Amino acid sequence: KAGVTQTPRYLIKTRGQQVTLSCSPISGHRSVSWYQQTPGQGLQFLFEYFSETQRNKGNFPGRFSGRQFSNSRSEMNVSTLELGDSALYLCASTSGLLATGDTQYFGPGTRLTVL
Amino acid sequence: DQQVKQNSPSLSVQEGRISILNCDYTNSMFDYFLWYKKYPAEGPTFLISISSIKDKNEDGRFTVFLNKSAKHLSLHIVPSQPGDSAVYFCAATLTGANNLFFGTGTRLTVIP
Numbered sequence: 001k002a003g004v005t006q007t008p009r010y011l012i013k014t015r016g017q018q019v020t021l022s023c024s025p026i027s028g029h030r031s032v033s034w035y036q037q038t039p040g041q042g043l044q045f046l047f048e049y050f051s052e053t054q055r056n057k058g059n060f061p062g063r064f065s066g067r068q069f070s071n072s073r074s075e076m077n078v079s080t081l082e083l084g085d086s087a088l089y090l091c092a093s094t095s096g097l098l099a100t101g102d103t104q105y106f107g108p109g110t111r112l113t114v115l
Numbered sequence: 116d117q118q119v120k121q122n123s124p125s126l127s128v129q130e131g132r133i134s135i136l137n138c139d140y141t142n143s144m145f146d147y148f149l150w151y152k153k154y155p156a157e158g159p160t161f162l163i164s165i166s167s168i169k170d171k172n173e174d175g176r177f178t179v180f181l182n183k184s185a186k187h188l189s190l191h192i193v194p195s196q197p198g199d200s201a202v203y204f205c206a207a208t209l210t211g212a213n214n215l216f217f218g219t220g221t222r223l224t225v226i227p
Binding site: 004031033035042043044045048050055056058088090092094097098099101103104105106107108109111 | 146147149156
């Protein structure tokens with residue numbers, strides 16, 4: 001089975017621009033979660049989508065948004081980029097629910113640099 | 116507010132010895148815990164997990180122990196190998212949720 005894929009792997013943007021990142025989950029996985037990793041804040045949860053609906057959301061401003069398509073692929077968008085948005089953005093897919101014994105598998109991430 | 120904490124930023128261990136990585140949490144509602152290993156510029160790789168109804172789970176060289184009363188879990192790696200050198204994250208989640216709360220990570224270095 002192919003793993004979680006993310007595109008692009010690297011991205012450079014300037015302040016004020018917007019960016020869209022893409023994630024394809026493992027085949028059959030319906031839950032897609034997004035995380036941000038920065039040196040200062042560590043790994044932080046952004047949001048989770050399940051069957052095209054946002055099921056959970058972390059503590060991030062409204063500039064961060066996402067969506068999920070009927071094939072479970074997901075995109076996240078960041079508008080009006082700030083320097084502090086420079087981070088590794090990770091996508092993860094889960095078959096069902098973690099607490100029932102499922103595992104969350106991560107993609108390689110998209111490294112976003114905001115200049 | 117960091118609900119999952121890893122108080123040791125780094126750990127060095129001789130090859131063949133045991134590595135013990137520790138993790139503490141504050142939210143008593145967490146009921147599922149996972150350990151991930153991460154290399155720079157890559158996504159975390161799942162290692163092992165444990166449900167709150169258990170106190171131990173073993174998978175090959177990896178064993179996770181959970182002490183609910185102390186809100187503490189640990190990952191034991193025996194024997195440690197140079198290829199285990201990476202940053203290890205513990206994570207926790209709640210019933211019915213797939214959002215993970217991560218610790219800050221511990222960099223393990225296994226010395227040949």
